[in-house]
Amino acid sequence: EVVVFDTSFHSTMPPKAYIYPIPWKYYENYKIRRYGFHGTSHRYVSHHIAHLMHQPIEDLKIISCHIGNGSSITAIEGGKVVDTSMGLTPLDGFMMGTRSGSLDPSIVTYIMKKDNLTPDEMDNILNRKSGLLGISGYADDRDVINAEIKGEPHAILAHQILYYQIAKYIGAYAAAMNGVDAITFEAGIGENQPELRYEVCRYLRYLGVKIDAVVNDDTVNGKEGKISAFDSQVSVYVIVTNEELMIARDTRSIVDKLTYAKTEDKTVVDPEDI
Template sequence: MKVLVINSGSSSLKYQLFDMEKEMVLAKGLVERIGMETAIFSHQPYFGEKVTKVGQILEHKEAIRKVLAYLTDEKVGVISNVEEISAVGHRVVHGGEAFSDAAYLDPEVIRIIEKNIELAPLHNPAHLKGIYAFRELLGGDFPMVAVFDTAFHQTMPEESFMYALPMVLYKRHKIRRYGFHGTSHKFVSQRLSEILGESLEGKKVVSCHIGNGASITAIKDGKSYDTSMGMTPLEGLVMGTRSGDIDPAVVPFVMAKEDLTIGEVNSMLNKHSGLLGISGLSSDMREITAAMFEGHPGATLAFNLYIQRIKKYIGAYAAEMNGIDAIIFTGGVGENSELVRKRVLDGLTFLGVELDDALNEASSPKERRITTERSKVAAYVIPTNEELMIARETLRVVTERRKGERKSDEHASQVSR
């Protein structure tokens, strides 16, 4: 079975085609600058050279036509025809409270995603563009699945997801903490279970997805118990350009002092804060680290804030769960910055964490334990693979639906007799 995974943005579209028998990527690519005459299309088959084209792509439907054409192309394609694609899995950022699992994309599910646009105005409309386009091109009955970033966190207890605001705001507008990066946190926690060779039942795990966007999740018995992001991805850690936690009173104060609109202050918090805002240099941890070693005070402060917030959340989750058995580092920074991991773990010796410097600094294997055998808390680097997780979820949902349809047909046949 072959599954096509789609991540549709407002002006971009990423794709990967998986052979699920081997969980192998047959081809992947990216369409950038959709809506412009200078759109960039990149296609990389597993065997063969990368193809890059620049030209006019004015809408997502046109972009998807090009994706399907290249996947079936005689020279650079990896399948003979579109019929070889068994299902399409779409990444969807926000499912609200409606979805605690991936969902088959029927009209009702699409309607709920549309309803949740107000919760993710920058993301859900873009995902819907991809969904609409595929339905037009492949037909409304073609198997498609939505995999939600928020779904994994729907197991959080009320005390973890509620804000201490008037209850009427939750009842009217569903203002609460939803959490994000759920697909990644689910993937690496399942992978930890495979590494340990046992269920996570009875285990207390902290998963650190640290990249330009960053979140930490407390995972108890294999389920999300608490997470750092909130109603939006702005809450929590210091990130590349996002502020993370701040006093809410800062917003009206800055608006008054700087004569900013709501849109302008929202842009400031999401696009001009975090590492970039503090350092005045960059949102890239590699550039921040290099500048810090050169003595740049802004970069040094940005790095220290970044580390402090990660340690703060890990410590809080240790208190919430009454201990930690394992810590996972994943995401671009979590997987690649041995310095970030070292500074974080060296500050957690009170939990009994004992870092193995050689394992932490090693470049391979990518997936490895980085604490000593004596360490009371085991820490791991586990590369995330959200696309594979989406493909797995898509395969599972489509398979379960087909089994249900067969049972329904068998029942109807028996009744008719």
């Protein structure tokens, strides 16, 4: 059997990115640190975008935006993860379908005291009753879109918060890498929500990001490709992520190495020596 860990791609993060500023004993005793998730998707995207751009991955600074019901953004420089938005758990980062994302930790204890909640009850609120659902009343982004079209103010606000938070992470990661060559959008929402891509990239005009609105609107339903304008200083792509293919490639690579190792370990004996 071969096990591929979804966190393994993030193992190249430096301590300054994965250590939380809490007493050191919690890292030593419980290994509380940033691990990240969606690593298989981000890794696939980083290699695929290098192929599409006809450049070595070692030369690229990529910000990969995996936007679905669960979402994360990862900064990748030279094929290695510099930072990622999810942390010890998938709750960290920006708002998602039902997850709050990062917030002031004191909010948690404040609500628990006010509503007399147990840790499990509070965990359930943050993981299953927050995010888009908590603000708009809808967990599915397609329902939020329909409500936004109807003019529901909480749906409009939910999307405004989401787009703003995504743009903040991209801006932070561009700073962390001292630049960015490519920004990618993938997963269910990233691949199929042109409005999200357009609105997020509007925040990034200071980086020289420009979107081709016509191409952006047309790049949905399984289509992938470059959606940035010809004069954009940063390439922006929609990528149809393929985690299954990445896992299959990793599995094949591991099996091949194990098979080769077993072959090398075998001692060839001449029958006449017996």
